[in-house]
Amino acid sequence: MNARTSGSMRALRPGLLRGWGVPGLVFGALALAGCRAAPAPARTVHAVAIRGMQFDPAVVRAAVGDTLRWTNRDLVPHTVTSRTGDFDSKDLPPDSTFSLVVSAAGSQPYACTYHPTMKGTLEVQAGGPSSRRASGS
């Protein structure tokens, strides 16, 4: 299976660093003080299948720092393209995967540019546990 990330991932990395930077500093400070520190919260990977010309699930609820992973299970190529220009998988052939680390809270609609009937939405919370049930991961 092919795996890829988009060029726009560069813009998302600062968000990832911000997400881990504070817990990292806290952990370091506590370790230096000789105390046990709680591990940083695990980030959730949300799997989205592209199957039957649909994004499944069509709506994913995630938290900043979580990873979204789309896999094209159809026979035809698709794209995973933000309607606001924040990310774009570009051509995603069958059996390929596109991953993205979400860095900003808010609602993020996206679509397949090849097949305009295919639509999805990321609902990103500022932080805290993400909804595994909604993501299907």
Place this chain on the structure above:
Amino acid sequence: MHKRFDAPLGAIPIALVLALGLLVAVPAIGRAAEAAPAETPAALTDANIAAIVLAANTIDVDNGKLAIARSKTPAVKAFAQQMITDHTSVNTKAVALAGKLGLVPVENQAGKHLVASTDATRKAMRKLSGKAFDRAYVNNEVAYHQAVIDLLDKTIVPAVQNQQLKDLLVSVRPAFVAHLEHAKMIQADLSK
């Protein structure tokens, strides 16, 4: 000026529906020719179905190539390119599956009628240009995808014997539905 194009625009979907109607009519013809069998055998073999599937995808690839050559409308050209990409992908998968199953496509009369009819449709479209071509191409895409979906649902899927071939046909149906909806969107834009 506008009236000059009414005949080809109207004739294309009718010719298509007639051609695909022949495919649907095949089981009835096959039954009538037999002496009231206790069980009606499937009129279409898997080899016939493989040939029709390959022909149906190739037809839309050829329609798309014509649209890319003749249309100057970005949305129409992009749609045409997508039809080429998607239907080529489906055919690649179908050929691979046929090879795996040792299935050699066998043409039947209905498939030949389909190809002949769509060749006539393309010939009519080649005489058009500009918006008249765009409308004729997109109208034909709407009619063609609807007819293929009906053909899949009413004739091909009920007749197919091999489960893997059936799974492939069922899995590509959503693509044809998405193409139909996409074509309708462009059709609505062109009518404005």
